[in-house]
Amino acid sequence: MESTLLAERPTLVAAALRMLGTRADAEDAVQEAYTRWLRLDDAERDAIRSPGAWLMRVTGRICLDMLGSARARRERYVGEWLPEPVPAYASPADDPSEAVERADSVSTALLLVLETLTPAERVAFVLHDVFALSFAEIAEVVGRTPAACRQLATSARRHVGQRRGAGVPPERHSALVAAFAEAAGSGSLEALVGILDPDVVLRSDGGGIVSAARRPVRGADDVARFLLGLARKLPAATYEHVVHGDGDGLLIRLDGEVSAVVSFATDGDRVTDIWMMRNPEKLGSWR
Numbered sequence: 001m002e003s004t005l006l007a008e009r010p011t012l013v014a015a016a017l018r019m020l021g022t023r024a025d026a027e028d029a030v031q032e033a034y035t036r037w038l039r040l041d042d043a044e045r046d047a048i049r050s051p052g053a054w055l056m057r058v059t060g061r062i063c064l065d066m067l068g069s070a071r072a073r074r075e076r077y078v079g080e081w082l083p084e085p086v087p088a089y090a091s092p093a094d095d096p097s098e099a100v101e102r103a104d105s106v107s108t109a110l111l112l113v114l115e116t117l118t119p120a121e122r123v124a125f126v127l128h129d130v131f132a133l134s135f136a137e138i139a140e141v142v143g144r145t146p147a148a149c150r151q152l153a154t155s156a157r158r159h160v161g162q163r164r165g166a167g168v169p170p171e172r173h174s175a176l177v178a179a180f181a182e183a184a185g186s187g188s189l190e191a192l193v194g195i196l197d198p199d200v201v202l203r204s205d206g207g208g209i210v211s212a213a214r215r216p217v218r219g220a221d222d223v224a225r226f227l228l229g230l231a232r233k234l235p236a237a238t239y240e241h242v243v244h245g246d247g248d249g250l251l252i253r254l255d256g257e258v259s260a261v262v263s264f265a266t267d268g269d270r271v272t273d274i275w276m277m278r279n280p281e282k283l284g285s286w287r
């Protein structure tokens with residue numbers, strides 16, 4: 001039984017990551033769910049027909065509680081808050097649980113849309129649309145009727161479908177990211193502006209730990225100048241191609257250490273959003 005329960009952990013972490021946006025919070029939520037399982041007596045555990053489903057429901061309730069306090073914390077966050085980028089693949093040599101979690105990672109674009117939902121909408125959407133829990137099960141998590149939970153998921157799905165970049169073929173996204181990297185590497189302002197949408201927005205998360213833009217940088221010219229200025233300040237930086245929930249991206253190293261992970265959204269013609277994760281507390285998956 002113990003090994004069977006532990007096998008559920010990657011799926012639980014993947015669900016919690018979608019609901020909470022950071023790996024550390026997801027790990028805390030799942031750990032608390034296992035702690036509550038261990039607090040049950042033998043008779044209570046024997047009465048549970050599906051321990052995995054029980055753990056998922058409990059994880060959902062914990063995440064629902066955490067989402068309320070997380071919003072209060074983010075109001076005090078230094079600069080822009082971004083969800084944690086997670087690698088979208090793993091090599092066969094990686095830990096199996098990490099491989100599943102990475103493969104089940106989601107995009108920054110999606111997580112940012114989920115941030116705009118109410119906690120109940122977010123939990124209902126993740127548990128139903130991603131992990132296929134019934135609305136009756138979700139009702140136990142959020143404390144509403146199954147019909148109300150169906151409405152929550154429908155509302156969330158409508159918002160998710162409206163996100164920028166949705167529906168762009170992966171190969172087209174990859175081509176635009178490659179064109180961006182080439183233009184940025186050329187040092188040409190004109191070339192870089194040409195690959196950026198006129199209304200492009202760059203957001204950078206340093207968490208108050210490392211330097212980052214405190215406010216979004218908006219517009220192709222300002223974003224291009226910001227990026228080229230940053231490159232001039234960091235002449236020793238190296239750039240690597242990586243793949244995460246948003247598709248192709250860039251990993252920046254300084255003196256061999258991971259300094260940032262850059263994610264992109266595109267509309268099929270230009271880059272529309274750039275997310276630069278610099279907060280070292282959210283770069284653990286890349287070290």
